[in-house]
Amino acid sequence: MKKVTSIDGIAFDYPLYISSEFDISDYIGERSVAIDGSSVMFVQAKGAFTKEVSLTSKDTGWVTKDTKDLLINTIDELSKTVIFDDTTTGTYYYDHTKTPISFSPLYEGSLWYTIEINLVKG
Secondary structure (H helix, E strand, O other): OOEEEEEOOEEEEEEEEEHHHOOOOOEEEEEEEOOOOOEEEEEEEOOOOOOEEEEEOOOOOOEEHHHHHHHHOOOOOOOEEEEEOOOOEEEEEEOOOOOOEEEEEOOOOOOEEEEEEEEEEO
16 A cells, blocks of 8 residues: 655655545546436546545644645645655646645644645646
8 A cells, every 4th residue: 555755845744645545435426417318327436547636644644733834835736746655756736626735633732633635646
């Protein structure tokens, strides 16, 4: 299972998980209405076939406040280089159809955060 170690030159405190590797029953689909009123459903499993990628901390990939501040400053429409734990790289963009990055403190007043990053393959 691949994990992400950095994005756009910012190293994570702990590697992040790629959610599509966990969401085996996650599908995207579209329904079209035919001329006779019947419906046609087009369904595709997410994962390798989709351009949408979500990076998440799960239970162990927390980031510090300093890393959080650095990541917030990278939100734009430019391409980002993502480095995986097997040293391979990929080009991604922030997914602005969703919230690009969201943080939740581990507890009230915490300097450590869980994170979710929504990306689109470039």
